[in-house]
Amino acid sequence: MSNNMTNAKGNEMYPTEMTPDTLAHLGDGRVAYVKTILSENVRKLFPQAPQMAPGIKLFSLHAADGTPIMLTDSREAAVANAWSQELETVSVH
Numbered sequence: 001m002s003n004n005m006t007n008a009k010g011n012e013m014y015p016t017e018m019t020p021d022t023l024a025h026l027g028d029g030r031v032a033y034v035k036t037i038l039s040e041n042v043r044k045l046f047p048q049a050p051q052m053a054p055g056i057k058l059f060s061l062h063a064a065d066g067t068p069i070m071l072t073d074s075r076e077a078a079v080a081n082a083w084s085q086e087l088e089t090v091s092v093h
Contacts, residue, residue: 031064035059
């Protein structure tokens, strides 16, 4: 059984293998994602953040390579910040 796929025109397509380095640079400078984070985990991503009470749901904006950009208390604010920086937000699962 082949792992190959066909596109809508019936042409055979081959899976593309991405190296970790290629994946890390995918969308550099143009793509970001929003992640839900609990307050007790904030200092792992944002060491300069003040100590917070545990259990608070926050949202962090990340560059495509996972670099944290900002922290906020609303998803809408994170998306608005991405938009103001001309970043396209994508969903990650």
